Amino acid sequence: xxxxxxxxxxxxxxxxxxxxxxxxxxxxxxxxxxxxxxxxxxxxxxxxxxxxxxxxxxxxxxxxxxxxxxxxxxxxxxxxxxxxxxxxxxxxxxxxxxxxxxxxxxxxxxxxxxxxxxxxxxxxxxxxxxxxxxxxxxxxxxxxxxxxxxxxxxxxxxxxxxxxxxxxxxxxxxxxxxxxxxxxxxxxxxxxxxxxxxxxxxxxxxxxxxxxxxxxxxxxxxxxxxxxxxxxxxxxxxxxxxxxxxxxxxxxxxxxxxxxxxxxxxxxxxxxxxxxxxxxxxxxxxxxxxxxxxxxxxxxxxxxxxxxxxxxxxxxxxxxxxxxxxxxxxxxxxxxxxxxxxxxxxxxxxxxxxxxxxxxxxxxxxxxxxxxxxxxxxxxxxxxxxxxxxxxxxxxxxxxxxxxxxxxxxxxxxxxxxxx
Numbered sequence: 565x566x567x568x569x570x571x572x573x574x575x576x577x578x579x580x581x582x583x584x585x586x587x588x589x590x591x592x593x594x595x596x597x598x599x600x601x602x603x604x605x606x607x608x609x610x611x612x613x614x615x616x617x618x619x620x621x622x623x624x625x626x627x628x629x630x631x632x633x634x635x636x637x638x639x640x641x642x643x644x645x646x647x648x649x650x651x652x653x654x655x656x657x658x659x660x661x662x663x664x665x666x667x668x669x670x671x672x673x674x675x676x677x678x679x680x681x682x683x684x685x686x687x688x689x690x691x692x693x694x695x696x697x698x699x700x701x702x703x704x705x706x707x708x709x710x711x712x713x714x715x716x717x718x719x720x721x722x723x724x725x726x727x728x729x730x731x732x733x734x735x736x737x738x739x740x741x742x743x744x745x746x747x748x749x750x751x752x753x754x755x756x757x758x759x760x761x762x763x764x765x766x767x768x769x770x771x772x773x774x775x776x777x778x779x780x781x782x783x784x785x786x787x788x789x790x791x792x793x794x795x796x797x798x799x800x801x802x803x804x805x806x807x808x809x810x811x812x813x814x815x816x817x818x819x820x821x822x823x824x825x826x827x828x829x830x831x832x833x834x835x836x837x838x839x840x841x842x843x844x845x846x847x848x849x850x851x852x853x854x855x856x857x858x859x860x861x862x863x864x865x866x867x868x869x870x871x872x873x874x875x876x877x878x879x880x881x882x883x884x885x886x887x888x889x890x891x892x893x894x895x896x897x898x899x900x901x902x903x904x905x906x907x908x909x910x911x912x913x914x915x916x917x918x919x920x921x922x923x924x925x926x927x928x929x930x931x932x933x934x935x936x937x938x939x940x941x942x943x944x945x946x947x948x949x950x951x952x953x954x955x956x957x958x959x960x961x962x963x964x965x966x967x968x969x970x971x972x973x974x975x976x977x978x979x980x981x982x983x984x
Contacts, residue, residue, distance in 0.1 A: 795824030
């Protein structure tokens with residue numbers, strides 16, 4: 565028994581000496597930065613996609629108009645990034661008609677998210693709202709509808725009376741609500757836009773552009789995806805089935821992956837549409853303004869969406885929290901840590917190039933102390949030398965720096981474990 569205890573004590577002393585020697589060496593180690601690449605998935609194309617919002621790009625596109633669109637203005641964007649895939653007179657100021665309601669819906673959804681409004685809240689109808697005319701559900705001043713019912717009527721049948729009732733409920737008056745609309749437009753960079761009302765009935769000076777409609781459509785769909793609960797309804801009813809609703813956006817029924825969004829037409833504005841759809845993780849928004857007929861409006865929106873889905877794909881490079889590798893750590897009580905992607909990462913690329921991605925991983929921190937969630941490096945994805953996307957790499961572990969205290973603590977634990 566004595567021999568056994570002597571053996572354990574000798575083992576602990578040996579471990580301690582080895583630990584001290586290692587600590588002295590590690591203390592002189594230098595921080596290291598290193599890079600490695602994975603070229604097995606490199607992409608090459610002579611025309612990488614760029615996010616060009618410039619007027620020059622607009623002018624060139626309007627002259628060429630390779631899809632031969634009849635509409636006065638049109639744009640196609642990727643929903644999440646806003647990347648422009650097709651443009652035709654995208655900054656021309658035109659009358660939006662009921663596509664105006666995208667901004668009204670956006671403000672309603674923001675009020676709900678901020679807790680200032682609930683889907684179950686009851687909304688009354690003023691005399692002003694009940695006499696709006698145009699597309700409506702014939703609200704009566706003696707009735708109330710819930711916010712949920714109001715949204716359904718606005719999104720599905722473009723009800724002018726409902727949107728005015730909601731504007732008055734939120735801001736006290738339509739005029740005050742329109743001020744909120746213009747403020748939000750400014751925040752989103754909608755520089756071609758001036759709202760005069762919340763419904764879109766023709767009014768001098770009430771203008772926007774296909775580019776600006778794409779901006780507010782993107783904001784609504786990205787920040788409030790739950791809106792598609794309403795914008796994807798083709799047929800429904802209100803008032804216990806007495807009021808039938810049929811969506812003014814026929815693409816909801818006929819176009820695969822359609823998610824919305826809003827139609828608009830008047831005698832002066834002609835036929836407008838913001839059409840959104842998602843297929844195979846690729847989400848697109850096509851905006852048509854001043855089409856000569858409703859048939860052309862839907863046909864050209866479909867043509868833009870078909871163009872996008874046939875030519876491009878969305879390549880996901882990384883998923884948030886996915887472990888990339890285990891790397892060695894210097895000066896730490898632990899010798900390795902797991903590193904993971906901080907966020908999702910992906911990019912729009914031309915079809916046929918999905919398997920040619922070039923990946924470069926740069927690690928710039930390999931010395932303790934390291935905290936869980938700390939940036940350790942970055943992964944960059946590129947196309948023919950052009951950067952497509954990047955995402956941070958973060959530590960999945962805490963690693964304390966080796967010190968006399970941590971070394972002593974570790975040694976004591978070793979003694980305790982061996983003497984048990």
